[in-house]
Amino acid sequence: MTVLLTRRFLTDAVRTPVNLLVLVLVPVVFVVVASRPLADTAELLGGPGGPAVQTATAGWAAGFIAAIAMYFQLRAARAADRRLVLAGLAPVRLVAARMATGLTLALLSAAAALVALAARTGLGDAPGRVVAGTVMYAVIYLAIGPLIGALVANPVNGTVLVLFLWIIDVFFGPVLGAADRPLTRVLPTHFVTLWMVDLPSGHGGRLGDLGWALTWTAAALTAAWTVITATSRTRHARRRAPPGSVRAQLAAGVRMGLREAGRNRVLWALLIAVPVVFVLLAVATTPQENTTLTVRENGSTLDQQAWLPDIHGGTMAPIAIGSLATLVGVFTVLDARSGDRRLSLAGFRPTALLASRLSIVALGALVTTAASLSVTATVFDARNWPRYIAASVLIALTYGLIGVLLGPLFGRVGGILIAFLVPFLDLGIEQSPMLRSAPPDWAHALPGYGSGRVLIDAALTPGFDETGPLLIAVAWLAGLTLAAAALFHRSAAPVALKNRAPNEPAPSTAGTAR
Known part of the structure; x- marks a missing residue:
């Protein structure tokens, strides 16, 4: 047996x-x-x-x-x-x-x-x-x-x-x-x-x-x-509160997503606590020595010496932001997929439904960014904080959209493993200024390259010299948004009803999300 x-x-x-x-x-x-x-x-x-x-x-x-x-x-x-x-x-x-x-x-x-x-x-x-x-x-x-x-x-x-x-x-x-x-x-x-x-x-x-x-x-x-x-x-299973009824389109979709996310208090605590502990522990274990970084200033490429304890926290924050934002994107879409199909059957506009789901993903990504940057500010002083914050948000939104794509394509287990692998290899290794002075040429094609270069520029130089990488980052964001929209419309579409008698009830889609 x-x-x-x-x-x-x-x-x-x-x-x-x-x-x-x-x-x-x-x-x-x-x-x-x-x-x-x-x-x-x-x-x-x-x-x-x-x-x-x-x-x-x-x-x-x-x-x-x-x-x-x-x-x-x-x-x-x-x-x-x-x-x-x-x-x-x-x-x-x-x-x-x-x-x-x-x-x-x-x-x-x-x-x-x-x-x-x-x-x-x-x-x-x-x-x-x-x-x-x-x-x-x-x-x-x-x-x-x-x-x-x-x-x-x-x-x-x-x-x-x-x-x-x-x-x-x-x-x-x-x-x-x-x-x-x-x-x-x-x-x-x-x-x-x-x-x-x-x-x-x-x-x-x-x-x-x-x-x-x-x-x-x-x-x-x-x-x-x-x-x-x-x-x-x-033992007796706990009853879960039934979802609220939805009629209004975009406003109702966002309100419904926020209500559901608000019930998950542990998630928000984790999105705040994990980057805080990660950044602080990274800083606490940093050796006291210099490292060389490649930066651009006034149109010239320069090798700049930096004291490792001063910059380690600032370079670890995007890894935490990208990883958690990807997981938020994966589960936001997967957890809501069967409900989205029912909402589509009820006449909910696909555009409003997509906008409401992406709003929840963006909210989770921004919470993670805020928590990471709050603790990073205590151990790291960026040369230009507004651009550093903007680059961090760009990383969060980019990887949140990547998570939206990974969920329907790979399912829960596969999506999680890929969501762990991609930001780790991209932000944690190939774009990391701790491991090499500049990313290798092939890493320019990765999603974290553009926003990562903008973040390093803001962290180490007062001026802005990364227009090209910024355009690459915006292009990634736009392309991922279009891809997420196309995949969302397909995965949230109502299940086809074939060979069904006129009075036969429609099949449930509750078990379609893997």
Whole structure:
């Protein structure tokens, strides 16, 4: 029975082909593209850098995929699991099948990451250690996914929490920073990372780094089993307030979206808290040294020396803004898709419906921007604040629209993984002035190039010399708006009613959003 359930759960998990593709593609792209820039970042921030960071990227990718896969498996199947238990299925069989399913998906992503790492840099002198460490990463994050899934029902909040914990674990872990910081020893993969890259901590005690890594792994398995068991217990479902009736067009659509967003207080708290913590922690771990940046001033290209602690906060803010704005765009469209189809059937104008949805996306993006810039202003002083703020808003709106496109194209799981990957590679690596003095030529085609150059210009120079990048950023914004409108009209269109008898009721579209 357990094997049968596992096979059925896996079939359901990969029913959408793009999900299976993304489970393999995201770790491969992350390892291939991000390993070298992250190694450079580690050296810049005082970490070991080099092969140690590139080896750890396989574990980071596998862990993130495992957490996201388990979160959505738990949230999507919670009601079905309870019905199975009510029908007489032993809870232990159900939990074993769920764990086996999550572990299989995690191992698939881990294998893809390891293959990419082997092709990129090789597995080093101790391939067994690298493989075992990557699997331990996946198992530890296998517990983080269902734990957040049990506590946080809204997928936006849950995804942001997973991303937030992953960022803290990775960027403040032992290979991207100093390995001897006492505060970072409580991170879930601290000892796993040290053992995986063969970097002895000196503070493992009698257990040693491997002993603590195995302890974390065993505790994660126990926690995952406990959480999944608890969520499969039967209890009365909570009734949700019915949505309000909508008649007015644009005004009603915006008011309805704001009312729904206002109920999700946790989301707004996360949109504010995540960038605040991210920027402050980044500044707190910045080494005291200079870096060279390429800027334009009075029509000339100049290499400018900058004190790293003074500019790090200002360059980290757009990463937080872009990532969270993308997630807001993904879930705003997906959560409202079935409702939008019903509104279209009721005669709601598509233009007004699109404008109301984009207004909610813009609001979420602006809240994230305001929170990021409020804390950035305490640790960073831009040379031209109005242009710096305008560039940040441009980044937020651009990536909010990218999220609007990713949701209908890739669904929930695939959309989240792509939403994590695109702003990270674009804003966090290719456009980052921390890693290179200027973006490479091919990165000029990325959506963050234009607004990113305007932001750097405003941060470091008093004059404005980035007219070309500004026009590129505006063109991206206009093109993404047109693409979002076209995709929205198609995805929000009423489901075609074919071969239906005259008195037969129309089919429900409540389950169409994935």
